[in-house]
Amino acid sequence: MSNLRVGVIGGTGYSGAELIKCLVHHPHAELAVIASQSKAETDIQEIYPHLTDICKFKLEDLQPDILAEKVDTMFFAAPSGASSSLVPQFLERGIRCIDLAGDFRLSEPEVYEKWYQHNSPEKEYLENAVYGLSEIYPQKIKTARLIANPGCYPTAALLGLIPAVQAGLIKGNSIIIDGKSGISGAGRSLSLGVHYSEANENTKAYKLGVHQHIPEIEQVLNAEAADRATVTFTAHLVPMVRGILCTIYADMKKPCITEELQKLYEEFYNEHPFVRIKKAGRLPATKEVSGSNYCDIGLHCDPRTNRITIVAAIDNLLKGAAGQAVQNMNLMNRWDTASGLQFVPNYP
């Protein structure tokens, strides 16, 4: 049986580089093309010297006609906004699309335009896109033509929240998510905020109250919960390259102890190899998932405050982007969910 032919659009960003990492040794998919608007005709090894001898593609121009001939499935790792017009051109040509940007994640155009501040893709595509949170929506993903791959913070936050929300344990309007991200989440584009001398030995919050991941998290929670979720989410930059840690706070609807919660989560994720639940008293650390597709979750019920605290850790570029995208491709093709993703975390 021949391999699936796959391509990457936007191979010059960090998510693109991680897609290449996952795809060059994938047992069932074959990387057939890498394209880039800004760097067409350049050798990928010039852009990423670490790929020397590993990936020898010359970046191709963004011509859907030509690219669509070469692939069965296309990954879009271009900046937010670019996929809106690109993806439909590939869908029309029968190519299955996995979009790592935010363009197709919000199902309502007006919500999209409020938070992203630019024009929404056409409503038809928003409605047909499947939100690719692999562990939560595997059935929908299997038959999807267009995957809206989740954002990095939402992946950690939602994997941490959904079991409790579905079980009716927490109040929807009490959820507070404090996210800490490594700096690769800001991408490879230069800016003062991620200039080394400014970002190192520095921790800061950003985009208070206006982060585009807020409606993404709320949309999914509202689909899963009985009562309406209104989420406060704050993003922070911490001085490391990779990793996201989300610390999540919520009021309990009924008393619960940590061990019960742990058991609930273990059962919820029992069939899902990439989610690991910590034993009571243990907490996740970003380094323990770095370089891998794992999401580690720690849990704590506090009877004193009647709140639960959930801590979820992922590698923002893998489970938070390229890794989950490949996991979704695996689901779409009914391959083992971990195909091409058996990375042992990079420790220390």
Place this chain on the structure above:
Amino acid sequence: MSNLRVGVIGGTGYSGAELIKCLVHHPHAELAVIASQSKAETDIQEIYPHLTDICKFKLEDLQPDILAEKVDTMFFAAPSGASSSLVPQFLERGIRCIDLAGDFRLSEPEVYEKWYQHNSPEKEYLENAVYGLSEIYPQKIKTARLIANPGCYPTAALLGLIPAVQAGLIKGNSIIIDGKSGISGAGRSLSLGVHYSEANENTKAYKLGVHQHIPEIEQVLNAEAADRATVTFTAHLVPMVRGILCTIYADMKKPCITEELQKLYEEFYNEHPFVRIKKAGRLPATKEVSGSNYCDIGLHCDPRTNRITIVAAIDNLLKGAAGQAVQNMNLMNRWDTASGLQFVPNYP
């Protein structure tokens, strides 16, 4: 007029080193003695080579009789638990004491013993100790014989919360504090969690629900607020040496906009040079206060969730420890509050 003679007990930890930094060039105080249980007879320059030619003391043994002869005011930077028995011996000899450990911060012995898990100092001392949050209790500090210098997280959290709490703007039982600390907060004692290869490129939470700074924060808030405060506080280690960022969440009692809140805070701290309030839309960063005694505070009211978010940044070793201790000494002696503390933040 001759200078005040001051000493440092526990000169081998990071807070001790910072005290020395503040005291060697202090215009009114003269560093007269440094003592250490573990390293008596050692030259401080052996322990901290960066102090070569700057501070030439040999560490002295911990003999209260002898030490008390040499100083008017003593700083205690020994590990938690050691001050309980040491401080009274100096108080009895008429020495004013500034304790940087947690021993005298909680006024009720049973609360102390529950959270610190060892015996409380005698109740008399707990009752007479003045909590040295310089901007909030300057009058009490001026006449204190014993200062319980605040913890690093509580300093940032309380300076961030008190104006809103005093103004009755937020619900006492809704307060959530998400603290991120640089690793120097763990001190100079070796442990795997702060071993370089384990801590770098890593972010993690610790001491969930049991951190000893929780009752410290609640005690002060309950003294300042009309309604009872129950606080959820989570400490995190982020991979940098210095700095604490506290992100604080609370439900608003009545609608408020960011600019009003900013104005309230600016007026509250108008006379206090070490607290700087960010303009609406700007947020603090730990690097902007690193190496200084400043506390920078950013504010955000979110009408969508009816919550306020307060972000406070300090250098954990200065405003969070040694700097505030020296500020308290300045207050006790009616010197300019910034004497010896005019450090420009170390940027970049």
Place this chain on the structure above:
Amino acid sequence: MSNLRVGVIGGTGYSGAELIKCLVHHPHAELAVIASQSKAETDIQEIYPHLTDICKFKLEDLQPDILAEKVDTMFFAAPSGASSSLVPQFLERGIRCIDLAGDFRLSEPEVYEKWYQHNSPEKEYLENAVYGLSEIYPQKIKTARLIANPGCYPTAALLGLIPAVQAGLIKGNSIIIDGKSGISGAGRSLSLGVHYSEANENTKAYKLGVHQHIPEIEQVLNAEAADRATVTFTAHLVPMVRGILCTIYADMKKPCITEELQKLYEEFYNEHPFVRIKKAGRLPATKEVSGSNYCDIGLHCDPRTNRITIVAAIDNLLKGAAGQAVQNMNLMNRWDTASGLQFVPNYP
């Protein structure tokens, strides 16, 4: 055909953890046992939580009789000095041994004892051990019973030097190697020098003139060069977890230009997939090999000073330790040299 059964002694250090990473997904070898003196009976997942669900071994006690029954090849990742007595017990039982410590690298006992300051292994073993620099000694490695796996600095320095030395291009007594290492090279044992707050934002030299890698480098160079090599080597710690960069200086015996040197190196390493030669004007960076088994080499001839500068970069835990050890196992078994080692560098 059944897999080779392999074991790891010293599974609790960083080299041990990397061996596990290379072996759990190795196509031809099967990890059969992990042993540890200090942590016998402990679950490896307790020691390294990042291995949860990946490697479920309980550490076994260091009993050669029992361990030798379970494996065909044993990796020794114990601290320097422990292998001297352990390895012979496995050799006698017919087990092939790959030692990652320095115990069997120096062929002369008196040299060993001078630089290591403890007793040498028996001369018989020193003489029979094969120095496992994979690209240089593949034939000897194929038939070896005992591999002395090279040190981290020597691997980078020797791969950088040997083509020029064999070609007679440089003066043996002019070689200066300035090595910069990430801090994981110091291992997982606690010490003040690698305490996070001391090591971060810090660069320093150590072991000037007495580093045990000096005689290791000289021994190999003297075997390969016509004229006697006397090497100055200085080790430095730089604030990162992984990576070694060796900058090597030597006087040219005859004029040479960079492009010629580059061609010489390309040809020398033509058949060796893990050595990548940079084009003239390009230089290696540790991040471009981090998490992989590559050694990247950059070259520069300076007609002004009549010197060449060679820059070699490796991941100290992989090509500098566990990766090369597995590469040697591959050679010993005539498997593809890259089996189990096809790690794409972890970038960014």
Place this chain on the structure above:
Amino acid sequence: MSNLRVGVIGGTGYSGAELIKCLVHHPHAELAVIASQSKAETDIQEIYPHLTDICKFKLEDLQPDILAEKVDTMFFAAPSGASSSLVPQFLERGIRCIDLAGDFRLSEPEVYEKWYQHNSPEKEYLENAVYGLSEIYPQKIKTARLIANPGCYPTAALLGLIPAVQAGLIKGNSIIIDGKSGISGAGRSLSLGVHYSEANENTKAYKLGVHQHIPEIEQVLNAEAADRATVTFTAHLVPMVRGILCTIYADMKKPCITEELQKLYEEFYNEHPFVRIKKAGRLPATKEVSGSNYCDIGLHCDPRTNRITIVAAIDNLLKGAAGQAVQNMNLMNRWDTASGLQFVPNYP
């Protein structure tokens, strides 16, 4: 006596920010104006929020006529090349000038143009500029009208080399300098090489054989040494914000032991408070000088190789730039050399 009025041109770079830090609390100088080509009319607090409440200047336009009225001495912290035309306009107006760029460091125009690749300043200015290596040329500095403040690497390398060179201990053509710099040395301008995610966890060499600090070092050594110096210098970026460590290798002309060398250096720098010589067996670390104007020097004679190794550490932004510039101003005005520079190193 009124204070000296001083100004800073190029206040938006890191050297400019450090100059402000040194000048705002200087006992004898008064910061009168800050100017900037790119950011005129902007509040310095907008550019550097850490200076809020500390320095309230609005940046002024680069009009020599107007600026010259306001100051007695001007510091130039503009990018390399800008000073060539700016400085003469201030000199003509009787202003003493201290230039932190490289424009006036090389006395021969053709050497300047070869290494800097743009037009040299007029020869008259090159000849009259005094090279501001404070400890070596204090007499010339005292009467200078124009100071060419040394580069960061040359400061560390020359302070490390000159005592040995003047004493005739080392061979001029054998000198190799391996420099490691924190990333703030690259300034505040954005580029991929100093983008956080690229630079963190990365060590690399750059500008091999073509770094403009090579002729600067050689020019000074040739003025101080009997035999001609030809220097190999390699610059490296290491992942920290501040600090330079230069490891210097040279062949000894005659046998020498470390203790003798140490004594020679101690005597040489006896009157110079900012140079600290390490005892034999101790080595400097960049963190021990970070945030201060110190240069720490460690020494090692190796009888085995007949080479000496000198290790010198500075803070690249202070002793390597702004600190030494202020030290030169102090010398020019016969103030205490440490005026405004009594910074205790920022440790940990």
